[in-house]
Amino acid sequence: MKLKTLIRRPQDCSVSLKEVFIKIVTAGGEMDKARIRYSFPYTDALIFTGSGNTVMGVGALLHPKQSFHRHLFEMAGKPEMYNPHSIESCWISVLPEYRGKGVWTHNRRAKLAHLGNLPHHSIRRIKNKNVVNPDKETQYEQVGHSFVSHIGPHELLLLAANHDPVFDPEKRIYYC
Amino acid sequence: MTTDKPEFQIIMQRPIDCTSKQLRAFANIVMIGEEIPIDNLKRGIPAAEMLFFSILDRKIVGVSCVRYANAKFHKHLFEKAGALQMYNPSSIEFCWLSVLPEYRGQGVWVGIQKARADYMEDRPGHAIYRVDNKHVIQAIEKYNFSQAGTAFYPDTGNDKVRLITQNHDPVYEPTKKLRYC
Numbered sequence: 001m002k003l004k005t006l007i008r009r010p011q012d013c014s015v016s017l018k019e020v021f022i023k024i025v026t027a028g029g030e031m032d033k034a035r036i037r038y039s040f041p042y043t044d045a046l047i048f049t050g051s052g053n054t055v056m057g058v059g060a061l062l063h064p065k066q067s068f069h070r071h072l073f074e075m076a077g078k079p080e081m082y083n084p085h086s087i088e089s090c091w092i093s094v095l096p097e098y099r100g101k102g103v104w105t106h107n108r109r110a111k112l113a114h115l116g117n118l119p120h121h122s123i124r125r126i127k128n129k130n131v132v133n134p135d136k137e138t139q140y141e142q143v144g145h146s147f148v149s150h151i152g153p154h155e156l157l158l159l160a161a162n163h164d165p166v167f168d169p170e171k172r173i174y175y176c
Numbered sequence: 177m178t179t180d181k182p183e184f185q186i187i188m189q190r191p192i193d194c195t196s197k198q199l200r201a202f203a204n205i206v207m208i209g210e211e212i213p214i215d216n217l218k219r220g221i222p223a224a225e226m227l228f229f230s231i232l233d234r235k236i237v238g239v240s241c242v243r244y245a246n247a248k249f250h251k252h253l254f255e256k257a258g259a260l261q262m263y264n265p266s267s268i269e270f271c272w273l274s275v276l277p278e279y280r281g282q283g284v285w286v287g288i289q290k291a292r293a294d295y296m297e298d299r300p301g302h303a304i305y306r307v308d309n310k311h312v313i314q315a316i317e318k319y320n321f322s323q324a325g326t327a328f329y330p331d332t333g334n335d336k337v338r339l340i341t342q343n344h345d346p347v348y349e350p351t352k353k354l355r356y357c
Contacts, residue, residue, distance in 0.1 A: 066193045
């Protein structure tokens with residue numbers, strides 16, 4: 001199976017492609033359609049992995065609401081690591097029938113190539129053993145300690161990459 | 177008699193961090209120019225990367241934004257201008273720069289332009305403006321914009337426009353990307 005990953009801004013996606021995205025994310029049972037639809041315009045990129053015309057897995061990059069973003073680092077006990085440039089990697093979902101076939105890895109690899117050295121972060125449910133495995137984690141470092149946020153009942157881990165231990169306000173985003 | 181210019185405060189916020197009141201004010205000010213269909217604006221504002229507000233005494237008097245246009249439309253502009261080799265998918269569009277009529281000529285435009293330049297650093301950007309908009313012409317060189325190709329009529333409107341760019345290579349260099357340093 002030859003996998004391919006496409007990274008597109010939401011404004012470049014057709015309505016049907018967005019519906020496929022929603023279908024795959026909601027198949028995991030953790031997100032509702034309305035919330036994803038609401039968030040689309042605020043999303044920097046949607047990431048689609050599949051083969052031929054079949055989309056098997058998706059992910060997204062977005063700049064979260066600033067107050068929520070800051071809240072995560074405060075809850076993890078590391079407010080000094082909060083970086084307003086950091087983009088959130090979220091909604092990573094693979095349809096159950098395609099799990100274990102390299103879809104997640106392909107999606108992740110394309111996302112990392114796209115991000116380069118840009119700071120990014122992600123939150124994971126601690127009980128989700130598929131994505132929380134410190135021995136296999138090469139992309140992120142854990143930020144502080146696990147916590148329960150006001151957004152839900154689950155214990156969460158905050159992970160970050162390309163973050164300084166203390167946010168350096170001199171650093172910016174350049175094109176080179 | 178004093179000649180002091182009012183001190184406008186410039187703030188920039190992502191749409192997701194704006195209140196609905198701020199977003200309505202943004203749309204209302206852009207709509208005064210009557211150049212943008214309201215549906216385009218309603219759809220476009222939440223998808224902007226950053227919104228800029230010029231404020232005087234808690235009143236929003238001018239606005240602008242930077243956003244990634246639809247890739248097809250973006251490419252179309254460079255094709256129409258005859259400068260397709262300059263098309264850069266990382267280039268962000270500067271648009272919707274609008275100032276309330278009673279505050280024009282007082283530095284609002286310049287303030288927003290400076291804030292936008294600070295935010296952008298050396299990232300590539302582009303804009304289109306109507307050829308008959310004489311106000312913009314004077315600012316082009318001052319803010320290091322240069323015209324890409326020739327003036328043209330886009331498929332989306334009846335006005336002849338110019339495409340101007342900033343930090344674009346003469347030929348797009350695909351190895352360049354956004355970096356944090």
